[in-house]
Amino acid sequence: MRRMSRPATTLRLALAAALLAAAPVALAYPEFEAFVERHSGRYVNCALCHAHPDGPEGTKPGQIRSLDAEELARLNLARAAFEPGSDVDSPILNDFGDEILHRVGKRRFLEIRSTDPALLADALGTDSDLDGDGIPDATEYLEGTDPLDAQHGAPLRLLRNNLERYRFDILMIVLATACGLWGLNHLLAWAGWRFRPALRDDPPPSGGGTLP
């Protein structure tokens, strides 16, 4: 969680209050959702950026009318994060939503919304990967996958990244399987010689003999 210094907090709270008085209540931005679905072919919902899958409007946890005073203050600060680099911890956004405002700023975000939602990926850059799955958040946005879940991403990208990440584990399980099969082969060779009378014509496999 990013935290702000007290003077900055006071200043931004005042600014946010002024803006709230002048502007209508902020709603979710369905333009982004529609773009992602069109671009990726995957179904997405408000949970891509918001705390609640049905968006910010409502009375359920993570929606505006459920917020207490402290959460409302954090919401107002997030709404006032017009420039990139602001610390954002909105109660109605998830970590990816916070990261968007932190990296892009509300002003640029609203510009992108009214021009081309695809530009959000460029604005996010490629160095942010909140879930650590090796797929940049911007790519996950374009592909309609969950940027906060390391178990969710485009299957081929996850496959490639995880093969690289778990190279050592895979090598170990291959070695373990090979050793297990080698031991089993020898064990059964001995047991076969011991328990199948027909096989006793052959010499016992004590010298490391294996099954054909």
Add this chain to the structure above:
Amino acid sequence: MAGADKRLVDYLARRFPLEKLSFHSLVEKKEVPVHRMSWAYYLGGLAVFFFAVQLVTGLMLLFYYEPTVSDAHASVEHVTRHVAGGFLVRNLHTWTASAMILVLLAHLLTTFAMKAFAPPRELTWVSGAVLLLLVFGFGFTGYLLPWHQIAVNATKVGLQSIEQMGAYLPAALADLPGELKELIQGGPAVGQATLSRFYAIHVVVLPLVFFAVLGLHLLSVQLHGMSQGVDRATGRSEEFFPFFVLKDFSLWGVAFLVLFVVALVLPFESFFSYPLFGAFDPMGSTPDGIKPEWYFYFVYYPLELLPFWLVALLSAGATGVLFAAPWIFRRTGRRTLRILALAAALYLVVMTLFGQTLYEVFRGGGG
């Protein structure tokens, strides 16, 4: 002993020749035929191995899973995100479930094509068909347990299908499917009672029944050995022990290796849209793309495309044929059986891989 009783005892004695239950018969003497379909002899053992993996990974998941509507989803998320190796165990459980059903279907079709149900193996076939239904039961009940959107909504659709049957039954029986649905559901709607019942069925009832039927199936397989499999025996065979056993175990080792790597690098859920795996909210919106697991597509897409009564009738007929196959196809040649098995395989592949495309072509819209 009365005539009927004696006939029954004789019938069972031929199906379960317990005198063969000896070390000499099962280890020293047992042979496996070698021919061009011999590879199919390994499928049953592979399915049993996958069941064992399911059992072990399922037990591991039990340590963390909470079967309540308030905590089920969170407990699964906890296992996946915070428990060391939790995602691996969960992915193994999910991938192995699919692998087990795939192998079981291949086992069913190859066994049918090889006429392995011919006397005295009729009860082996019937117990295998019961096992297949039990595995589908595992799939249906297990699907609900994570209590996410797709789980709950797909279960609702599945249970509604049972209730719909009532409309096509005589008046005296019309209420029966609805009552059956409520019995399974545990109440008027899918909720805590449903989750508790599915949980109990998935982790206790089905495994116990499965063990009993599997025991009968394996006993029968061991007593009779592998069926001839082809019309003209090649005269070649290999020792069951140790050669066939070694190949069987080796296949299990390689299958586990492949599954382990797949579970490690390729999460099953990555193939779906993420909103489907959000916690189920009875007051929230239902995401698009609700479908059953892939192994139910062969009945799901026909239900979407054809009148319900027709699909119900065909399903009942297919189930009847499945169980009565040893008697219906008693005099059918293996060549004909192979063609029938291939046709069934083609139907399953087309419905599973291209069901959605067919749906869009015939209904002109997305699913």
